[in-house]
Amino acid sequence: MPNTKFIVNHKVAESFRINKVKGMFDCQFNEVKKEYDVNIPIEDMNWNVGLIVGASGTGKTTIAKNAFKGYKLFKGYEWNGASILDDFAEEFTPKQITEVLSKVGFSSPPDWLKPFNILSNGQKMRVELARLILEEKEPFLYDEFTSFVDRQVACVGSSAIQKFVRKNNKQFIAISCHYDIKEWLEPDWIYDVNEMKFLDTRGSLRRPEIKIDIREGKQEEWQLFKHYHYLNASHNRSAKKYVAEWNGRPVAWCSLLHFPHPKVKNMKRIHRIVVLPDFQGIGVGYKLNCEIAKMYKDDGFRITLVTSSPSLINGMVAKKEWIMTQKPIRQPPSKTGVLRKSLSSARLTASFEYVGK
Numbered sequence: 444m445p446n447t448k449f450i451v452n453h454k455v456a457e458s459f460r461i462n463k464v465k466g467m468f469d470c471q472f473n474e475v476k477k478e479y480d481v482n483i484p485i486e487d488m489n490w491n492v493g494l495i496v497g498a499s500g501t502g503k504t505t506i507a508k509n510a511f512k513g514y515k516l517f518k519g520y521e522w523n524g525a526s527i528l529d530d531f532a533e534e535f536t537p538k539q540i541t542e543v544l545s546k547v548g549f550s551s552p553p554d555w556l557k558p559f560n561i562l563s564n565g566q567k568m569r570v571e572l573a574r575l576i577l578e579e580k581e582p583f584l585y586d587e588f589t590s591f592v593d594r595q596v597a598c599v600g601s602s603a604i605q606k607f608v609r610k611n612n613k614q615f616i617a618i619s620c621h622y623d624i625k626e627w628l629e630p631d632w633i634y635d636v637n638e639m640k641f642l643d644t645r646g647s648l649r650r651p652e653i654k655i656d657i658r659e660g661k662q663e664e665w666q667l668f669k670h671y672h673y674l675n676a677s678h679n680r681s682a683k684k685y686v687a688e689w690n691g692r693p694v695a696w697c698s699l700l701h702f703p704h705p706k707v708k709n710m711k712r713i714h715r716i717v718v719l720p721d722f723q724g725i726g727v728g729y730k731l732n733c734e735i736a737k738m739y740k741d742d743g744f745r746i747t748l749v750t751s752s753p754s755l756i757n758g759m760v761a762k763k764e765w766i767m768t769q770k771p772i773r774q775p776p777s778k779t780g781v782l783r784k785s786l787s788s789a790r791l792t793a794s795f796e797y798v799g800k
Contacts, residue, residue, distance in 0.1 A: 490631035493616040497636025515583040522559030545754040548603030548724020565596040565721040582614035601628040603724025660684035668696040668717040694722040736797035746797040769794035
């Protein structure tokens with residue numbers, strides 16, 4: 444936008460308390476006026492993500508509304524459906540909706556079936572962005588971005604969201620009072636309202652490295668993860684269990700079973716892999732998968748993975764550490780010819796084997 448100058452006026456009302464305070468602090472004026480001189484020179488810039496950031500009360504939203512008048516200023520949707528799926532516009536299919544939800548890092552089918560009001564704040568943020576990206580054709584501004592979520596969750600969500608915005612070549616401007624998301628959001632430009640300063644940050648910001656610590660898990664810890672498995676909550680007690688922690692916080696689960704095969708010796712298969720919803724979309728699950736698989740491969744085992752999770756299949760296809768041993772196919776019906784309650788015959792299932800780097 445070119446240099447934008449504007450004035451915001453506010454008439455001071457009359458009341459006993461207002462007049463009392465005016466006298467106490469010698470505020471003898473009938474109008475509050477603030478002048479803005481904003482320069483956000485992005486007309487000739489190729490960009491996808493912008494960030495307007497500054498302390499509360501500095502005029503971030505006012506600047507955004509005046510400098511980007513053609514943009515939609517998003518402050519929230521009404522969510523009234525029996526599930527979040529029912530609140531998306533009718534023109535979109537369940538497949539389109541779930542694909543977008545997965546791509547913003549919300550890959551938890553059990554949670555897709557819930558109404559919006561019972562989701563976590565981190566999940567709500569991602570669902571709103573998914574709906575915005577799917578339904579809005581024009582660039583948009585997201586006010587109070589990450590203001591109501593845990594800061595670690597805010598950083599993770601910012602990273603997952605910016606990847607999808609770029610992949611779909613959208614334009615999105617976050618308005619926030621939090622500076623901790625800058626490296627995670629990786630904006631192409633920043634307007635710092637505290638300093639009234641524009642920064643071209645294309646290519647200069649990179650997401651911090653995610654360092655996870657892996658330890659052996661216990662069967663009772665499955666309670667934290669079981670509700671977020673894409674298929675079911677069961678777990679084989681004999682499986683070898685591992686938990687990934689980030690900054691001392693459990694974020695992902697991986698377990699393995701011995702796979703007896705008459706023609707293949709020393710094979711293990713991944714039994715369950717789950718990443719908590721607030722930490723999806725930044726590669727934690729894949730990193731955990733690889734670390735565990737490498738550990739067992741170094742001990743002479745072959746590691747396989749069979750999955751019908753669309754997000755996991757799509758994520759692993761492009762990775763060199765795993766090879767696809769069976770392309771996605773539909774599960775055959777049960778021997779009785781009757782569809783099982785899980786409708787597994789409608790799911791695409793693929794197989795992978797770990798080969799390392």
